Amino acid sequence: MNGNEADWVVLAKAGNRGAMHELYERNRSRIYSLAYRYVGNTADAEDILQDTFVKAFQSLQKCQLNENSYFATWLYRIAVNCSLDHFRRRRRHEREVEWSENLPVAAGTEESATPEGEYLRSEIRKQVRRGLERLTARKRMVVVLRHYQQLKIGEIAASMGCSEGSVKKQLFRALAQLKKELPASLGE
Amino acid sequence: MECKKINDLIFDYQDGRLAGSDKAEWERHLRACPACSARLEEIKKIGGLVRGTAAPVPAVDFDKSWRKIAAAVAPEPRRSFSLSQVPRWLLLTAGFLAFFILGVAVARLYFFPAKAEVAAPAEAPFLYSTQDYFAALQPVLSEYSNTQGPDGGDASDRARIRLLLNNLHLLRLRADRNRDASLLRLLDDIELVLLEIAHLDRSDPEKTRLVGALIKEKGIPMKMKVFKFTGRKTVRI
Numbered sequence: 145m146n147g148n149e150a151d152w153v154v155l156a157k158a159g160n161r162g163a164m165h166e167l168y169e170r171n172r173s174r175i176y177s178l179a180y181r182y183v184g185n186t187a188d189a190e191d192i193l194q195d196t197f198v199k200a201f202q203s204l205q206k207c208q209l210n211e212n213s214y215f216a217t218w219l220y221r222i223a224v225n226c227s228l229d230h231f232r233r234r235r236r237h238e239r240e241v242e243w244s245e246n247l248p249v250a251a252g253t254e255e256s257a258t259p260e261g262e263y264l265r266s267e268i269r270k271q272v273r274r275g276l277e278r279l280t281a282r283k284r285m286v287v288v289l290r291h292y293q294q295l296k297i298g299e300i301a302a303s304m305g306c307s308e309g310s311v312k313k314q315l316f317r318a319l320a321q322l323k324k325e326l327p328a329s330l331g332e
Numbered sequence: 333m334e335c336k337k338i339n340d341l342i343f344d345y346q347d348g349r350l351a352g353s354d355k356a357e358w359e360r361h362l363r364a365c366p367a368c369s370a371r372l373e374e375i376k377k378i379g380g381l382v383r384g385t386a387a388p389v390p391a392v393d394f395d396k397s398w399r400k401i402a403a404a405v406a407p408e409p410r411r412s413f414s415l416s417q418v419p420r421w422l423l424l425t426a427g428f429l430a431f432f433i434l435g436v437a438v439a440r441l442y443f444f445p446a447k448a449e450v451a452a453p454a455e456a457p458f459l460y461s462t463q464d465y466f467a468a469l470q471p472v473l474s475e476y477s478n479t480q481g482p483d484g485g486d487a488s489d490r491a492r493i494r495l496l497l498n499n500l501h502l503l504r505l506r507a508d509r510n511r512d513a514s515l516l517r518l519l520d521d522i523e524l525v526l527l528e529i530a531h532l533d534r535s536d537p538e539k540t541r542l543v544g545a546l547i548k549e550k551g552i553p554m555k556m557k558v559f560k561f562t563g564r565k566t567v568r569i
Binding site: 190 | 375401
């Protein structure tokens with residue numbers, strides 16, 4: 145925790161609303177990005193964003209974060225847990241939690257310049273998303289943190305509260321499952 | 333390095349955590365082992381496909397979310413006490429009781445005012461027994477029996493005479509209750525002498541001498557001695 149952020153955390157711990165807002169401003173994009181890429185729609189992502197900060201500020205006032213902890217890592221871990229809980233709740237009510245069909249696509253590549261290339265990219269995207277939708281909550285989280293949020297194995301382990309070995313195992317299994325879901329021409 | 337170990341290190345290699353001899357050995361094994369090499373390529377390819385589906389995160393109204401967070405985090409407002417929350421019957425009963433208690437207190441003060449405590453005179457200790465009284469009186473009589481009068485100052489002498497006059501009433505009441513006529517007569521003589529001393533003009537030695545003469549005439553010291561040695565019930569004077 146850098147000195148400046150540590151000061152904000154101390155103030156927020158004392159119930160200072162301005163300090164809480166400052167911490168929110170600093171971390172909101174990262175948390176929202178994780179939530180959105182995990183659940184795939186803005187409404188649920190906003191819910192996760194709000195749940196994360198509410199839980200964080202309430203826990204902060206109960207002194208659950210000690211002086212040497214990194215607020216950003218701690219907050220990210222809360223966001224991961226909120227996302228997992230949200231995902232499990234949704235899955236209990238719906239058979240599958242699907243990404244929004246209107247999800248904006250990634251920036252175009254050379255392939256997407258032609259109609260054939262665009263079609264191919266669209267098909268790949270659908271297949272990959274379908275594969276991701278069938279993963280368990282934790283495997284899906286590991287993949288999102290690794291490939292969407294670009295986190296290293298150590299950072300994923302810290303965010304999910306497990307060992308690096310466990311993260312590697314989940315990632316191997318998730319990628320193996322995705323390979324099975326994808327058409328042979330893509331997976332091979 | 334075994335293939336299993338190589339697999340464990342794939343992600344460390346991607347994260348740039350392998351260095352030195354470990355990295356060199358890992359790369360050497362990959363060049364020599366087609367299976368491990370293919371596995372690495374597969375992981376890279378699937379990872380790349382997943383990354384390709386990463387969409388830009390749409391904009392969101394962060395201020396709206398903050399308002400919701402702030403409202404949820406805000407400490408629960410304390411429930412302010414309002415008289416409107418109290419049942420009407422309870423308010424009426426409490427009001428009536430307060431009015432009644434106040435009325436009783438005022439009436440009590442008005443009809444039964446507190447009696448002022450009468451402070452006992454500071455210089456009026458009681459001489460409980462006849463013997464004590466005579467012991468206190470003896471020096472006074474001796475001083476006024478000689479011609480020079482009392483040795484002490486005027487003020488201390490008057491206080492002493494006042495004390496003796498005050499206590500004389502107690503002794504008289506007790507003697508009257510015991511029907512002790514001789515003691516009553518003696519007390520009458522003592523009172524006469526003490527009153528003379530109390531009103532005495534001390535600047536006039538003649539008058540002081542007359543008081544001494546009165547003491548001797550009444551024979552007060554002799555009668556006191558008789559009381560002192562024989563007790564009041566057996567001696568009749």
